[in-house]
Amino acid sequence: MTRLEFLKNLGLSGASLFAVLATCTVQSCSSKGSDDPTPTPPPTGTTGVTGTTTGNNIDFTVDLANSANASLASTGGSLIFGDVIVVRNTATTFVALSKACTHQGTTVVFRPAQNNFLCNNHGSVFNLNGSVANGPAASPLKVFNTAVNGNNLRVTA
Secondary structure (H helix, E strand, C coil): CCHHHHHHHCCCCHHHHHHHHHHHHHHHCCCCCCCCCCCCCCCECCCCEEEECCCCCCEEEEECCCHHHHHHHCCCCEEEECCEEEEECCCCCEEEEECECCCCCCEEEEECCCCEEEECCCCCEECCCCCEEECCCCCCCCEEEEEEECCEEEEEC
16 A cells, blocks of 8 residues: 555545645655665775776776775675776676666666665666666666686676
8 A cells, every 4th residue: 555545545635635745755755764775886996907997898807806896795795997887796796887877877876785776866776787677767777798717807898
């Protein structure tokens, strides 16, 4: 049952319903006690990375043993390298996508609890395969290839 359906079931008049709904909406948008805080962008990795991290010819290698890349050591960890956001999806797999939301270019953030990417600017949500789960973005994020060889993660276009 939605909040609106619940309030309608209370039998409130139109004006009362509007007042209650407006109050609930404003309160539900507050950051106080929020169980889905706005995620902060992951740090940008620069140490232990070689290759091209920006432009059309993405091809770089990340040294996973380097302490600067420690957030990629555990599932759900993410780092940004140039134009790419890299996420450790499982114990053995990584996902690499373009970091710029296809709506207006804002940097997306990975939300481990939801297992998706969020654009804080207008609320677009992207799945792990880059597809749009929720607009206003209409185009998917670009997906890059990932390959692990020992302690090295290679990301290529």
